[in-house]
Amino acid sequence: MxxxxxxxxxxxxxxxxxxxxxxxxxxxxxxxxxxxxxxxxxxxxxxxxxxxxAINQINHVTEITLTASGWTGSAAPYTQIAEVLGATEDSEAMVVSALADGVTETVQKAYNKAFGIVTSGTATLGNGIITFKAYKKPATDIKVGLKGV
Known part of the structure; x- marks a missing residue:
């Protein structure tokens, strides 16, 4: 409503x-x-x-970690499911970077590569979970933020 x-x-x-x-x-x-x-x-x-x-919800960011080993599937698209309390089909979440401040250039490059893979795929919300689909498996764990959830 x-x-x-x-x-x-x-x-x-x-x-x-x-x-x-x-x-x-x-x-x-x-x-x-x-x-x-x-x-x-x-x-x-x-x-x-x-x-x-509603305004507070729009500005709220929920951080989740997608692990490199958590992707399932033997071919693209690969999927990973994460719990997101309060997520519904009507949630209009936006994936944002959760790269920690002050990381090394090596960490930043690995993060950006994984973030690009995750955000070039799709995600669906509903019933307290989010399902990510990626067309290539990220090689590293990645923490992302869901703004609006």
């Missing part, structure tokens, strides 16, 4: 109108007596909480 995207502002001609009604305790009530040409939608805590949760 997506976030509501059809909010409407209240519309009226002229100024808002309120009825001033004295209460028994010395206060006043101000019921809205405006004649609206269009009723507006309410935006409350549930709406902003859902919006913030």
């Amino acid at each position: 997506g976030l509501k995207t059809d909010y409407k502002d209240a519309m009226f001609d002229g100024q808002r109108r309120y009825r001033l009604i004295p209460n028994e305790d010395g206060t006043y009530s101000l019921p809205d007596e405006t004649t609206y040409t269009q009723k507006g939608d309410k935006f409350g805590a549930n709406d902003i909480n859902a919006t913030n949760k």
Whole structure:
């Protein structure tokens, strides 16, 4: 279920109108007596909480390690399955680099080669797992990030 995207502002001609009604305790009530040409939608805590949760999910990165020995299949495409808590068919994850900062050039080259192999394949999410398919087996373990899961 997506976030509501059809909010409407209240519309009226002229100024808002309120009825001033004295209460028994010395206060006043101000019921809205405006004649609206269009009723507006309410935006409350549930709406902003859902919006913030969606934004936080978009920015969240889940790291997983794909091992060189974890690829299965005797011919391309090779597959590897990893557990990703919260992943569903509707998740729109993006694979991002999880190369550690400060690695050697040799490690960086091996990582980039494996990352290129993984990202040139395909991946499907659902039921808490992700299935990667690669058309060549990476020779090294690789840690990747899934942004949006």
